[in-house]
Amino acid sequence: MRDEGNLLVGVSSEGERVVLRLDGELDLASVPTLERAVQDATFERTAEIVLDLRGLEFIDSTGLRAILLQDKRSTERGQTFALVRGPEQVQRLMRMTRVDEHLKIIDSPEEILL
């Protein structure tokens, strides 16, 4: 199917932190939506990027790959990258692939990172 997926990305920035809130499903179809959102040029110089996964109903391995790619990009730029913990299905995939050990996961977007 050639649909654009079922994902909404809400962007909010506060000082040096940009929060992208993901609502819906992050999968093969909707990954391009997230990719477009994170490639916003202004995010390159910001100090912290947070993906808020609390509204994510589903994630598959391509969604996981997109998150890992952003983590890699942020690391290369010297940015702090963090996830706000998502629902059980999302967290289960993180645990099964053990990327939860690798990524910074916080409980709320207001949490101090540094």
Next chain:
Amino acid sequence: MDAVELLVEAGAALAGSLDPRTTMREVAKLTVPRLADLCVIDLLDEDGRINDVAVVAADAKVARGLEALRASSPLDPDGEHPVARVIRSGQPELLAEMADTSLRTFAESSIHAEFMIANNYRSAIVVPLQARGRTLGALSVLRLEPRKPLGAAERPYRQEDLELAAELARRAALAIDNSRLFSDLRRLEQRMEAILSSVAEAITVIDRSGQTIFANQAAADLLGFPTPSDLTGAPPGTIMSRFLVSDEQGDELGLESMPARRLFKGEHPEPLLVRNIVRATGEERWLIVRSSPIADPESERVSYAVNVFENVTEVKRAQLAESFMAEASRVLASSMDYTETLREVARLAVPQIADWCAVDVLGESGEIERVAVHHSDPHKIALAERLDRSYHPAPGDPAGVPEVIRTAEARIYTDIDPDALAAYARDDAHLELLKEIQPTAVIIVPLAAPTRTLGAITLVSSESSRRLTQADLGLAVRLGRRAGTAVENARLYTERTRIAHTLQRALLPESLAEIPGVEIQTLYAAAGELNEVGGDFYDVFDYDEDRTMLVIGDVCGKGPRAAGVTALARHTLRAAAIGGQSPTEMLATLHQALMRQPPGADLCTVCLIALAREEHSARLTIALAGHPPPLLISPAGKVEQVGHSGTVLGVVDPLRIEESEITLAAGETLLLYTDGVIEAGRPNRLLGEEGLLALCAAAPELTLKRFLEHIEGAALQRAEGRLRDDIALLALRVEG
């Protein structure tokens, strides 16, 4: 005087005249001198004035004088003149003897009175002229006699004279009324003709015999006659034969279907839309024919039909073109089998655009191949096939299909005559075949894909002799483009599908290693479209002297890149196993290989199980890298996940893998699966891990093969037949 003779003469005189004034004079002349010295006919006009007079007198001077008087002082309809009285009452008056005093009371003026007295008005009869229950005027007969002593006079009028005058008046009234009606009709007709000549619609009036009795210039133009009188001069039935007339479905219509004919049969026909082709020129028109009856008022029988022809060719053509293109697009989109699709297109074009449609495509080595030909008559199709076999166009031919394919430019040939056919024919036999097809016009358009010409569509007009126009050419060009794109897509799709099948086969092992006493079953279901290569894989191969390696894995993504990574994963794992690495080391090797890939983060999850056969059981070493843990199902149907979670391969460092060991007892079932299974049915009917665990409870009752099909069936049902991701399943059992 012979009354009968007079009436016979009157009948003859009145029958011949249709002009009211002439008729009046004829009537008056009959009476003078036999019945009267002076006869006056006064008629009422439409406004009730006594305004029209005919005077005949034995003495012409008297007649002229009275005419002048009537003109200068017309009779007052409400006055005392006997004519006025008779017109009012409808009753005849016999004025046997008129005294000068009474003449004075009748007169409209003193001159009138003097005139009557001077001309010796003596005796008079005034009778009303009545027809169809109406009084038209009055007929007066007078005797003009000098007064003589009583008794010596000429005979004054008597009752019998009045009766004769009344009889004459009845006939005269009818004749005058008829001639008036006729002249009204003539005037009306002239007005109608003036109106009808100026309207744009073609109008004809035909009688019951089919004779056209009226036509306007627009009708003459439409029906191919120089003037309306040429059209009205054409014998009945000869006009229709100039045209090929059919309905919207293309069925030929005869004269009896025409609304006018149906009116005469007493039916009430609806307006009829017809396709009308001029046989002489092949011009095609679409006409709406409406007919209204003109019925005889007495018998109510339809005596005439008025036909109005509305030319709707432009509107109908545009509408047909749109619906044709919509239908063609639907057909083109419906199938990926392009040969079948092109046959459908050929079928669609007949008879709507042409009598024939053929489609030729350019083969891989440049040869021209006929893939479709259509005509509504199968015999004719055979004829075209014979022509194509015997005189197949060669790519280098200067004209026709090869030329259009070479130049990618559409061609239209109209008014094809025998000379043109002879010039095109390669030999006599060819010419004979061409003559049998009898083309009158040909359109050839390229089957145009966005970047190249794939072939050509040929449209031929023959027996319908419908002329092909620039509008048809435009439509055909659109069709050629649409069909060309569809064919290109179908070809690409077929090619992709073939590649996908080939690749998928390469990704999965041709045969699996066999382990004595252990049954292994696998199942692979590709997602959705055939041409998308998925990233699921499995493998079973000899690991070391007494162990077998079972592999299931999933490369993130789809398409060529995922396919490449899948191949890399399978082969890297086999190579690492040959090198004697432990399952954890094998996974690390694959991880390193993936990290060395060009950037793009190729994620891969793998489950490795090294199986060592033991008596009545098997010892399993499980290593997981981001993969869903295998499910161990007890003979009682109890299900548990086995193995420790390990890091997904390809992106994250460091890798954390922990091997675990379990024993698979006889009667137990182990299931390895990829996430396509638990994600099936998303988003509303997700099978999920829980759903899969529930399905596993049935495993002990089923053979391994049936068990895997049971899971696949459930997943497909959840996904309503459209899996979004591949499914790979591998199950094993130790035989007891």
